[in-house]
Structures are given as structure tokens and as C-alpha cells.
Amino acid sequence: MTSAAAQVLRLLQERGETLGVAESLTGGLVAAELTAVPGASRSFRGSVTAYATPLKRDVLGVDGALLAERGAVDPDVAQAMAVGVRGVLGADWGVSTTGVAGPEPQDGKPVGTVFVAVSGPGGARKVAELRLNGGRADIRKESVRSLLELLSGELGEIARAQDTEQNGGT
Numbered sequence: 336m337t338s339a340a341a342q343v344l345r346l347l348q349e350r351g352e353t354l355g356v357a358e359s360l361t362g363g364l365v366a367a368e369l370t371a372v373p374g375a376s377r378s379f380r381g382s383v384t385a386y387a388t389p390l391k392r393d394v395l396g397v398d399g400a401l402l403a404e405r406g407a408v409d410p411d412v413a414q415a416m417a418v419g420v421r422g423v424l425g426a427d428w429g430v431s432t433t434g435v436a437g438p439e440p441q442d443g444k445p446v447g448t449v450f451v452a453v454s455g456p457g458g459a460r461k462v463a464e465l466r467l468n469g470g471r472a473d474i475r476k477e478s479v480r481s482l483l484e485l486l487s488g489e490l491g492e493i494a495r496a497q498d499t500e501q502n503g504g505t
Contacts (some may be wrong), residue, residue: 340368340375345376346490348430352456355426356382357395357416359407359433360449364479372463380424386417391433395419406442407433410462413450421454429454430486434465436474445485447474451482452488459490 347354356365356379366382383394388407389395396419397412405412413433421429423465434449435441449465463485467474 339480339487341372342373343483343487343490344369344375344378346487348374350427350490352427353378353380353425354428354430355380355420355424357420357429358382358384358430359386359391359416359431359434361475361478361482362386363481365430365432365477368479368483371452380426381422385418391416391419397424406444408435408442408444408448408450409433410450410452410464413452414454414460414462417452417454417460427456428486428490430479430482432482434474434478436471436478438471449474449478449481451478451485453482453486455489459489461485 358365363384369379385391385395388402391407391412392399392402395416397415401411413431414432416433417429420431431452435444435446435497440446447467449467452461452462454460463481465481467477
């Protein structure tokens with residue numbers, strides 16, 4: 336999986352941009368994957384592991400009413416976490432994970448329900464809902480992979496759009 340992290344960091348470094356990570360169910364695995372890449376410190380600012388729901392509100396700025404109404408396993412919560420970590424860590428890009436790794440359902444959501452989100456400059460925002468199978472470790476690992484893939488896609492889309500613009504294409 337380190338190749339996905341290396342790809343993300345390469346794209347960020349090419350753009351001179353930084354990344355902050357907000358993690359819940361992955362508990363630091365995204366940060367570990369990124370920091371396994373030599374030179375990660377050029378773009379990776381840090382992470383917040385907001386495992387407890389009150390930390391999502393108090394540290395990342397997720398709306399308390401949203402958390403009370405829908406619980407932590409929600410696409411809007413994932414997006415708010417990604418936005419919040421950008422501000423907390425002063426990063427150009429923020430990403431987040433929230434979901435249910437098991438063994439029990441949470442907030443009325445079954446095991447394997449995961450939301451990963453990206454927030455970036457110029458209002459770039461994306462949330463993906465995952466329905467994952469397997470045990471706790473499998474769900475957490477696949478959440479990391481899916482998040483890095485989502486971010487890589489967003490960075491690649493912007494890079495392609497800028498390249499087309501600079502070269503006069505449509």
C-alpha cells in the first residue's frame with residue numbers, strides 16, 4: 336500500500352501543497368502509511384486521531400448537533416472532519432476516515448460501513464461511502480487504501496485540468 340501513499344506524496348510535493356489527516360476507525364493507520372514513505376515530511380503536516388466522538392466536535396469542529404442527530408458514521412461528519420483537520424493543522428488538503436470496523440454495529444450502521452472524505456483548496460470536496468467485508472483489520476486496511484486512492488484521484492484530476500489549461504486544450 337505504500338505505493339499509494341508515495342503517489343499521493345509525490346503529487347502533493349509537485350504542487351507544493353500539504354496534507355493533514357483526521358482518523359477515527361483507522362486509528363493512525365493512514366498517518367503510519369504516509370510516514371513510511373521517505374521524505375513524507377515535505378508534504379505531510381500531521382494527523383488527529385479523533386476516535387472518541389466528542390473529539391470530532393471539540394478538536395475538529397464537527398457540528399455537535401450533526402453528531403447528536405446522525406452519529407459519527409455519516410458522510411457529512413466525514414466531510415466536516417476533513418475540513419476541520421485542514422484548519423487545525425494548517426494544511427492545503429485534509430482527509431478523513433470514520434466508520435464501523437466492528438465487531439459490533441455503531442450508530443445504527445452495520446460493520447463495514449465506512450466514509451472517507453477529502454477537502455482541498457478551491458472548495459474541492461469528495462466523500463466516498465464504502466461497504467467493506469472481512470474482519471476488523473481488513474476493514475481498517477481497506478479504508479486506508481480507499482482513502483489514499485480517493486485523494487490520489489482528486490490530486491490527479493486537478494493536475495490534469497491544470498495541464499490541459501496550460502497547454503490550451505479543452
